[in-house]
Amino acid sequence: MISIRKLCKEFIVSDGKVAALKSLDLEVAEGEFFVIVGASGSGKTTLLRCVAGLETPDIGEIRIAERRVYCDNPRIWIPPQERNFGMVFQSYAVWPHLSVFENIALPLREGAQKIPRKEVNDRVLKALHMVQLDEQKDRSATLLSGGQQQRVALARAIAVNPRVLLMDEPLSNLDARLREEVRGKIRGLAKQLGATVLYVTHDQIEAMAMADKIALMSFGRLLQYGDPMELYRRPNCSEVADFFGSVNWLAGALVGPELVETKIGRLTVCGQGHSGPEVVVGFRPESLQIAVQGDDSRENVFEVDLRSSIFLGDQFVYETTVGDLLIIGKSRVPPTCGRRLRVYVDSSDIMVFPRSGTGDPALSDGRREGGIKRLKTVSIPG
Amino acid sequence: MEAVLRLPRLIGIRIQSSPLLISLAALPMLVILVLVAVLVWVSFQTGIIGTPDASYTLNNYVKIFGEPFVIKVFWNTVIFTIATTITALVIGLPIAWLAERTTMPGKGLVYTIMTLGLLIPGIYTAMGWTFIAHVRIGFLNRWLIEYFGFEQGPINIATPVGMGFVQGLNLAALAFILTAQMFRAMNPSLEEAAKIHGIGFLGTMRRITLPLAFPAILAAAIYMITIGIATFDVPAIIGLGNRIYMLSTYVYLKANPPDSGLPEHGITAALGTVMILLALLFTWWYSRVLKQGHRYEVITGKGYRPALINVGNWSVAAWAFIALYFLATKLIPLLLIAYAAFTPYLAPPSLDMLSKLSLKGFYNLNWDLFWRGLYNTILLVVSVPLLTLVVAFSISWLIVRSRSRLRYLLEFGAFLPHALPEVILAIGALLLALFVMRGIVPLYGSVWLIAIVYVISRIAFATRALNSSLLQVHKELEEAAYTAGLSTVRTSWRILVPLIRPTLMSVWIWTAILVYRELTVAVFLVSHDSITLPAVIWSYWFSGAINEASAVTLLMTAVLTPLILVFWWFGRRQIMPEN
Numbered sequence A: 001m002i003s004i005r006k007l008c009k010e011f012i013v014s015d016g017k018v019a020a021l022k023s024l025d026l027e028v029a030e031g032e033f034f035v036i037v038g039a040s041g042s043g044k045t046t047l048l049r050c051v052a053g054l055e056t057p058d059i060g061e062i063r064i065a066e067r068r069v070y071c072d073n074p075r076i077w078i079p080p081q082e083r084n085f086g087m088v089f090q091s092y093a094v095w096p097h098l099s100v101f102e103n104i105a106l107p108l109r110e111g112a113q114k115i116p117r118k119e120v121n122d123r124v125l126k127a128l129h130m131v132q133l134d135e136q137k138d139r140s141a142t143l144l145s146g147g148q149q150q151r152v153a154l155a156r157a158i159a160v161n162p163r164v165l166l167m168d169e170p171l172s173n174l175d176a177r178l179r180e181e182v183r184g185k186i187r188g189l190a191k192q193l194g195a196t197v198l199y200v201t202h203d204q205i206e207a208m209a210m211a212d213k214i215a216l217m218s219f220g221r222l223l224q225y226g227d228p229m230e231l232y233r234r235p236n237c238s239e240v241a242d243f244f245g246s247v248n249w250l251a252g253a254l255v256g257p258e259l260v261e262t263k264i265g266r267l268t269v270c271g272q273g274h275s276g277p278e279v280v281v282g283f284r285p286e287s288l289q290i291a292v293q294g295d296d297s298r299e300n301v302f303e304v305d306l307r308s309s310i311f312l313g314d315q316f317v318y319e320t321t322v323g324d325l326l327i328i329g330k331s332r333v334p335p336t337c338g339r340r341l342r343v344y345v346d347s348s349d350i351m352v353f354p355r356s357g358t359g360d361p362a363l364s365d366g367r368r369e370g371g372i373k374r375l376k377t378v379s380i381p382g
Numbered sequence B: 001m002e003a004v005l006r007l008p009r010l011i012g013i014r015i016q017s018s019p020l021l022i023s024l025a026a027l028p029m030l031v032i033l034v035l036v037a038v039l040v041w042v043s044f045q046t047g048i049i050g051t052p053d054a055s056y057t058l059n060n061y062v063k064i065f066g067e068p069f070v071i072k073v074f075w076n077t078v079i080f081t082i083a084t085t086i087t088a089l090v091i092g093l094p095i096a097w098l099a100e101r102t103t104m105p106g107k108g109l110v111y112t113i114m115t116l117g118l119l120i121p122g123i124y125t126a127m128g129w130t131f132i133a134h135v136r137i138g139f140l141n142r143w144l145i146e147y148f149g150f151e152q153g154p155i156n157i158a159t160p161v162g163m164g165f166v167q168g169l170n171l172a173a174l175a176f177i178l179t180a181q182m183f184r185a186m187n188p189s190l191e192e193a194a195k196i197h198g199i200g201f202l203g204t205m206r207r208i209t210l211p212l213a214f215p216a217i218l219a220a221a222i223y224m225i226t227i228g229i230a231t232f233d234v235p236a237i238i239g240l241g242n243r244i245y246m247l248s249t250y251v252y253l254k255a256n257p258p259d260s261g262l263p264e265h266g267i268t269a270a271l272g273t274v275m276i277l278l279a280l281l282f283t284w285w286y287s288r289v290l291k292q293g294h295r296y297e298v299i300t301g302k303g304y305r306p307a308l309i310n311v312g313n314w315s316v317a318a319w320a321f322i323a324l325y326f327l328a329t330k331l332i333p334l335l336l337i338a339y340a341a342f343t344p345y346l347a348p349p350s351l352d353m354l355s356k357l358s359l360k361g362f363y364n365l366n367w368d369l370f371w372r373g374l375y376n377t378i379l380l381v382v383s384v385p386l387l388t389l390v391v392a393f394s395i396s397w398l399i400v401r402s403r404s405r406l407r408y409l410l411e412f413g414a415f416l417p418h419a420l421p422e423v424i425l426a427i428g429a430l431l432l433a434l435f436v437m438r439g440i441v442p443l444y445g446s447v448w449l450i451a452i453v454y455v456i457s458r459i460a461f462a463t464r465a466l467n468s469s470l471l472q473v474h475k476e477l478e479e480a481a482y483t484a485g486l487s488t489v490r491t492s493w494r495i496l497v498p499l500i501r502p503t504l505m506s507v508w509i510w511t512a513i514l515v516y517r518e519l520t521v522a523v524f525l526v527s528h529d530s531i532t533l534p535a536v537i538w539s540y541w542f543s544g545a546i547n548e549a550s551a552v553t554l555l556m557t558a559v560l561t562p563l564i565l566v567f568w569w570f571g572r573r574q575i576m577p578e579n
Helices: A045-052 A102-109 A115-132 A147-158 A176-193 A202-209 A228-233 A236-243 B002-011 B019-043 B059-066 B068-101 B108-121 B122-133 B138-148 B160-185 B188-196 B201-230 B234-241 B247-255 B265-296 B314-342 B367-401 B407-419 B421-437 B447-471 B475-483 B488-499 B501-517 B522-523 B533-540 B547-573
Strands: A003-011 A016-028 A033-038 A059-064 A067-071 A085-088 A164-168 A196-201 A213-218 A223-228 A248-256 A260-261 A265-268 A278-282 A300-312 A316-322 A325-331 A342-343 A351-354
Touching: A003 A248, A016 A045, A016 A059, A016 A223, A016 B447, A033 A085, A033 A202, A033 B002, A045 A085, A045 A164, A045 A196, A059 B002, A085 A147, A085 B475, A102 A115, A115 A147, A147 A164, A147 A176, A147 A300, A147 B533, A176 A202, A196 A202, A202 A228, A213 A228, A213 B533, A223 A228, A223 A236, A223 A316, A228 A265, A236 A248, A236 A278, A236 A351, A248 A342, A260 A278, A278 A316, A278 B234, A278 B314, A300 B447, B019 B265, B019 B407, B019 B447, B059 B068, B068 B108, B068 B160, B068 B201, B068 B247, B068 B314, B108 B547, B122 B138, B122 B160, B122 B234, B122 B488, B122 B533, B122 B547, B138 B314, B160 B201, B160 B314, B188 B533, B201 B247, B201 B265, B234 B247, B234 B533, B247 B265, B247 B421, B247 B501, B265 B367, B265 B407, B265 B421, B265 B547, B367 B407, B367 B488, B367 B501, B367 B533, B367 B547, B407 B447, B421 B447, B421 B522, B447 B522, B475 B488, B488 B501, B501 B547, B522 B533, B533 B547
Parallel strands: A033 A196, A033 A213, A085 A164, A164 A196
Antiparallel strands: A003 A016, A003 A059, A059 A067, A213 A223, A248 A260, A248 A278, A260 A265, A278 A351, A300 A316, A300 A342, A316 A325
16 A cells, blocks of 8 residues: 655754655555654654655655655656645644634635535535544634544545545543543544555554554664564564663673573573574563572573562562662562572563674663663562 | 756755845845945046946045045034944933843833834934034024024034934934843843842942943944944935035035936945945944854853842832933924925914914925825835835845855845944935946836845845744744645745744835835935935925925825834744744
8 A cells, every 4th residue: 555665855954964764665565554662863754745745755665555746857746735635643633723624624615625515514524523633613613622632633634535545643642541531542443444554653652552563763774574473472682672672771792592591590481593602682671581490490590689669559579689680570469488589581581682792782871781760669578 | 957956956956946045145245245246336437427438546535535525524524423322322221221130110102202212213313403403593592592592503413413312313323222132131140149249229320230240331332423424314304504514415415416416426426435444344343243142151041130229219210211302302393394394484382373274384395296106106115115024035045054154144134234224225325326227228217227236235124034033944944845745935935934924014014114204315316207205305404494394204204103103012922932
């Protein structure tokens, strides 16, 4: 449905040029809910705006349903008006001088489609019904709450029956509780309409909760794309692993085909042969499991000192050390059976990446070897 | 197709910028450049200008700098400008401080009075003060002669200092507006710190407040000097008849010599070029001072609630000062004009004169001339604000929304008419019509030539007002319309124009009022057919028909008053529908 090839885009800033997109390729299938996720400045919004036609790329090609909307050679550029998309903006962009009804009706009446007057009425009411704003139709858009404005923006986007819906961080201005509620509704609505959705967010939880497919962007490049589980469980680099959740990183050396020597001992890992002896290994806090009797025969069992533990309601997060290494674990049972703890990690839960010298991102700055960002903890008395 | 698609890449503007928009924005700047170029070009010519017979020399410059009379004119201008600046600051600055930093009551009224001060034409004050303090006919002088037995009137308004005083009265409102902003934005904790450390009121004023305010005051002063150098109306109304010349009126004399002498356009152009250089110099200085002022960080983005100084009963004195200013600048001149309109000849108001009031001044009017003037003026008042808005909107939109580096050029271009006084634009347009367009388009003597110069001279203000208004409209509001399929023009019409309507309205009315009362450009460019109302007043006044001039002024005021009221009405409702 959306097909992007070798897309490049540079911005001219006061002190030179910044490459926002670096030869990016992407395929989105019809009817897919596709989420682009990345830190701020990764180029994800630029990508979306290029697809929308609000930004003109420098090089590359964009096809929508096999129709070229942008191409550098031969030069083709279809203006946003003729691309026939629905778009929800981060600021909602609800027109403040119009009522709720007029906000949705204006694109229908005066947009590219020029829908007859009596049909406009039906379409607007239908769209308002879908977002449950029937009651508010004659109110001034500025009198609505943030959540309601967000729904007006959504209704306006779907009222034109677009084949593609573009969303630029539509939930980032809502409060946390409302956000959780709305993300399910947006996904449901998109599936109901059968629209292809390109959705941009910086929130990895939001991405995982909504997406059929996720693409992670960083500095204008696509690091990895696939379904949410794949990105979480089988990231192709330490950056992807870090983005979707905490990881305990350790420097290691490959000593056998599936054996890595680290500061916490010799770990068995799964998988293919890695190039070079220098590697980083990592596992997520929830993969650290507390050993009970009978677990001694498992692989990768080691002893840690329990430092502290906090109770978050659904789980405990505890901080342990091995020598000078900090290792974080998560558990549903309180890890309070003494200062010393036996733990293990399944070999299938361990990620192994080649180490790129001492400056490996997985082992640098906030994520030094043996730990993740220090959580606020409560010390366990004596 | 290809050409249209190439445009966004070439110009680097986000959405397909229609060529129409770009040409609308670029056209006025082109005209300015042409005007300046023509001025400079003519200034180097002698002989039959604009033909192959002309010879290119420096003679014009040699002439103006070699003639003692021109040096005297320069001197007059310097004295006039200094007097203007001092008068304006001495009145405007204290009122600004009172209105912003003290507990004086009735501050809304102060703002009303000062805005009126900006709107009421400067020629009113000039005419009124001629009636008050002209050495022969001035009422004040007549009384002083009568009661104190002076040989001749002791006060002479027709001197550089006198005219500077009158122009200072006019510009006091501007000085007020410029410095009030600064007092409002001044961080009060700086003054409070001085107080806490034991420095008294006067000490704080002298050591803290004024030094902090100095860059802004200096900037305001330079701004007024820039205006002062090129002021035409006050020196023309008071000085021309008495043969006291400023640069601007001397230039007028060279272009329109009395007693059927030949116009010396080469000299006019050379003087105009010198004025351009002076204007650019002062504008450059002005922007430098503004930049340095930011170092003090007196003005920050934060909204302070400045600590107000309790003036107690002094507010009576303060109000007396403001009332005196209002009387001297607006009310008394206007009353005297009305009085002169109904008297058969000019004499100080007395019971004897009251019985002689008549409509003779009105009967004597050349009504044909008046209607022609009114017709042309209405034509200008209807067309110029509209054109100005269309052009300024195009420029502002490109400046605010485009990311191309060319937008800096546009911004500078939109600032140019602000730096170039109306006199220069008028001379440039005159020379352009006479020597370049003569054979191509018969612009000379056409009201459209005046309209073009008006539009250009109003762009700087309109663009700045629209810039700040457009900046407040989130660009996603526009983008939402584009993705929803609305064309660029339709988006402007349905989304942008309604959102910035209050600003559009106030710019429209403001421009209309300024066009309605404009004298400088009109006097340089009018002909028999294209005469405007202010030019009618001017021609009566200049020919000595003072009572008729007053009568036309009174009629003109009758139309101006509702316009000002409309401005007021829109000004009050200047609330943006914020998103």
